[in-house]
Amino acid sequence: MISIIPLLLKIALAHLSGRRRQTLVATAGVAMGVGFFIAMAAMMQGFQTYFVQTIVDVSPHIVISDTYRELPRQPLTLIFNPENAALAIRNVKPKEEIRGIRNAGRILRALADMKGVKVAPMLEGQIIYRYGSTDKAATLSGIDPDAEKNITDIESDMVSGKLDNLKTYANGIVIGVGLARDLNAKYGDTITAVSPAGIVRNVKIVGIFRSGITALDNRASYALLKRAQILQNRPNVINAIRMHLDDPNAARSVAADIEKRFSYKAESWQEANEGFMAVFTIQNIIIYSTTSAILIVACFGIFNIISTIVNEKTRDIAILKSMGFGEGDIQGVFVFQGALMGVCGAVAGWGLGYAMSRGLGAIRVNIESELSMDRLFIIYTWTHYAFGGGACVIAATLAAWLPARKASKLRPVDILRGAA
Amino acid sequence: MSAILEARKVGRVLHEGEVPVTLLRDVSLSIMPGEFVSITGPSGSGKSSLLYILGLLDQCTSGAVYLNGLPTDDLGSASLSRMRLEHLGFVFQFHFLLPEFTILENVRIPMQRLGRLSERDQKDRATHLLEQLGLGDQGEKRPAQLSGGQRQRAAIARALANAPAVILADEPTGNLDTKNGRIVHDIFKGLARNQNTAIVMVTHDQALAATTDRQIHLVDGTLDLES
Incomplete structure (x- = not known):
């Protein structure tokens, strides 16, 4: 099975090269998704890290107070555990x-x-x-x-x-x-x-x-x-x-x-700033859901183009099957197309995300809220790139899965008979 | 000598519409190695259906097909694909060459899928096959750059890639002029004679059919035993 992967990839590439423009657009779509994710995550996490850093630097890590x-x-x-006993003490004055x-x-x-x-x-x-x-x-x-x-x-x-x-x-x-x-x-x-x-x-x-x-x-x-x-x-x-x-x-x-x-009472800095930590969690949820939405929309593009290719290439599918290519082989050809677009989109998205991060980092702002800052803080970490790229490849592969499955189930007889 | 391909009481009923349509009924036949057999019959008589069932592309609803003496009716789709890859070659009315690949690459694809030969041997064999079919200098061209007759010969070369025991051809000369049709026909004859490859060819060209070793005539999905 492994030895035929180059052959399947070659066929997959041949199909994509026949629809170069749509492939580019669909790939650009996923690249945008990845790029935006990276830039947003860099900015948000940069802000959060800066915030925590400032808090940790400026305020004590633990405050013991007289309460x-x-x-x-x-x-x-x-004497009587109130959880087990019917016990109520009223009007207790500390x-x-x-x-x-x-x-x-x-x-x-x-x-x-x-x-x-x-x-x-x-x-x-x-x-x-x-x-x-x-x-x-x-x-x-x-x-x-x-x-x-x-x-x-x-x-x-x-x-x-x-x-x-x-x-x-x-x-x-x-x-x-x-x-x-x-x-x-x-x-x-x-x-x-x-x-x-x-x-x-x-x-x-x-x-x-x-x-x-x-x-x-x-x-x-x-x-x-x-x-x-x-x-x-x-x-x-x-x-x-x-x-x-x-x-x-x-x-x-x-x-x-x-x-x-x-x-x-001894309060840690995390406890003292719990409200912000909760806000950070919400921020993260927003980033992840927004960028997933972009990615999902982009994946519809991939789904579309691969469906188009499948419809266009029914003859190729039929002849490959008659030659002895199995359902898995055919599915592989089209799943590879999605994965290829995903990989290209991820790599392009990395570039885009890095460029956007640099751009955001160059913006000068004047913010006086909880924190005062004169620019956006950007964090560069490989985890954003790995997550964005990984999600992109997985999503693109999944998007290709359905049309690929349809292709693999095509009955060659129906196509070979009608074609002339 | 035992049959390479055998149909025993093969029937095929289509259940797609409201009324079941019987395409084939109790068709039995054996193909010997090196035998050139033609299947003729009016359109709708089930000759293509029979060919696809013999070629394991379609499955019969009753009876059984034996390849090399082994029954194929309870095999899964993966095993059937494997049998096609190793033992069968197809030629259709349309060439079905992959347009993005050169002729040489097209001929190599079945060999790559089988993976028995080294890359060098695959190329040598593909070149040899193309030379045999008079396309020695066309290997680097794309299908679109070839004439109809050349394309059909390239398709035959591809069908021969893994040295199949049987070639199944569905109206292989249907799209060709008389001269090219004759060339293709002669190629089949040569394959049967010299390489012991069995050929099963569906055609409605009576003159071509008359020159094959055996003619099978189908009428309404059954063998016309007079032939």
């Missing part, structure tokens, strides 16, 4: 606790002893900045600049000043570029900070950062931990521990372990 995921269980439910992570020093030390982990304490609170006629609500995070540098990339995101300025200026703060713009304040300006505790202080902008994450750039500000504790009137309190992992992908399981150990 609990579940309310402490009532003594009664500890105990009000003093906010902040208790025993923070011990937890920090314990976490710092873990392998591949860096930790930084933080006190996060609300603040209102006042400058001229503008009031602006923001978050104020008290940080330890040295520890913070290990956790996030903020140092490299500074557009003016540097993080260490916090240590040298008594009333220094570092604010996001969007916040500075909203306040009409510049580097070096002194603005007024009003905390919910009612404390008012003049603070000096000793640094401005641009993280690329719009929510952060518009709303975040940093001060020394000590300074923030004074402003919020919460001396020696921290309410978040931020962690950096050598392996960001392990964040979920590490967070779960920590939560089990210290019972405070």
Whole structure:
């Protein structure tokens, strides 16, 4: 069987060369499908990768906060499992606790002893900045600049000043570029900070950062931990521990372990951004379904042309069968035609997809949404090419299958008898 | 000497319309190796149907066809294809050469399918066959570049590609002028005499039929025993 494949291919090629233009159009159709898929996937996955990269760089991988995921269980439910017992406790009022992570020093030390982990304490609170006629609500995070540098990339995101300025200026703060713009304040300006505790202080902008994450750039500000504790009137309190992992992908399981150990809520970056992850899934579904639609339409073209060839070549089919070619041989000839178009379409589609990816990558944009970006991020990965090409060849082969089957079932007698 | 091809009480009924149509009824005949047999009869008498059944292209609805003494009626389509490939050659009224291939390639196709000869031997054999049929210098041409008589000879060369025991010909001279018809006829005669190839030829040309070893006359799907 294998030895006759070249012969079948030769016949298949001869048939296609007789319908060169239609073959080209049908092949161009599948090439478009593959090309669009590659370009779309490159763009979408490029965006997603960039997004995740930015998140992973800018925000901590795990944040331990001073809240609990579940309310402490009532003594009664500890004795009677509410799933098995008819038990209802009403009007339970959770105990009000003093906010902040208790025993923070011990937890920090314990976490710092873990392998591949860096930790930084933080006190996060609300603040209102006042400058001229503008009031602006923001978050104020008290940080330890040295520890913070290990956790996030903020140092490299500074557009003016540097993080260490916090240590040298008594009333220094570092604010996001969007916040500075909203306040009409510049580097070096002194603005007024009003905390919910009612404390008012003049603070000096000793640094401005641009993280690329719009929510952060518009709303975040940093001060020394000590300074923030004074402003919020919460001396020696921290309410978040931020962690950096050598392996960001392990964040979920590490967070779960920590939560089990210290019972405070530990949120991984994946969990914090779950909404976006869901959007990514939907984006991917859209790309795959749109491009499959293109591919399916293109495959109708292949189906068409092979049906035409089968109808045109009934005499050849009949004589080949009379010579002793079996049904499988005949089917092979026409399936090969589809596969050939699929392979050519895939290769052309790779070229097209690469060219379109380059074109999209050259486009300059100005997007300020969740992320701010000045161009589309394109990712080049062989998996897109392999998937696009593979789907194309398979679809083209399937499209050829039906007409090929019809060809293989033709009865030579009906054709040979009528022809003259 | 035993028959190379034998039909025993072969019948063929078509069930396509509302009323079944009987094409053949109880036809029995044997073809000996090297025998040149013609089948004649008025149109609609079932001569082509008989030829296709003998050639394993169609299957009878009753009776049986024996090739080389072996029954063929319970063989699957793959086995039937294989038997055609190895033992049978066809020549039709129309040449049915593949238009995209040269004459030499056309003659080689059955050999390639069988795959017994090396590529070189296939080419040598195809060239030899074309020379035998007076087409030695036409091998590189396409079918469209040949005359009707040449094409039919090329088709015969193709039918001979795998040295079949039987050649089945359906009105092989029907599209040819008298001179070319005579040439084709003489080729068949030579094959039967010199290479012991059995020829079964359907024709309505009584003059040609008269010169064959045996004439079978069909009337309304049955053998006219007077012949």
